Amino acid sequence: MAEALASGDRDTINKICSRSLGTSLLASIDTRPKTRRYGWQLLDYTKKLFYPSVKSHRITALGREKNAPIVRQAVVSISSRQRRVQYDAQGKVIPGSEKEIDVVEHVAMACVVDPRTWAESEWRLVGTISATTLEEWDAEKEILKELMKNPSP
Secondary structure, three states: OHHHHHHOOHHHHHHHEOHHHHHHHHHHHHOOOOOOEEEEEEEEEOOOOOOOEEEEEEEEEOOOOOOOOEEEEEEEEEEEEEEEEEEOOOOOEOOOOOEEEEEEEEEEEEEEEOOOOOOEOOOEEEEEEOOOOHHHHHHHHHHHHHHHHOOOO
16 A cells, blocks of 8 residues: 555555545545655564554444445554655655654454355455554543433433
């Protein structure tokens, strides 16, 4: 996805991303200056003892009717070293734009399952999410407590 975004590969984005993620990525390509090109490269997977790892896997029906489609979703965490760079109209590296970064990404992907045949559609990227900290979870529990005290009509 990152490589397709950097190179402006619209076909790959449409093939591997969900409609909503693809729409936002294509919009970001459309707003780029026409005099710039972008590059992205995966240099290495890092922290190989712990990553990649499946952080979540869920299956849920999209409705209550008998043969409602089922969505299967997984979140996979990946640790890697990546290189990002910008080029000018002549293809020269823009000074200061070249960066190597270490990232841990939590990539959400999903497919649709036919409940009659259990055939799955192709998996598509839904997006990346951030990890929840203990403090964030505690705050969310407090919000839920308040909501349970005062449910809306």
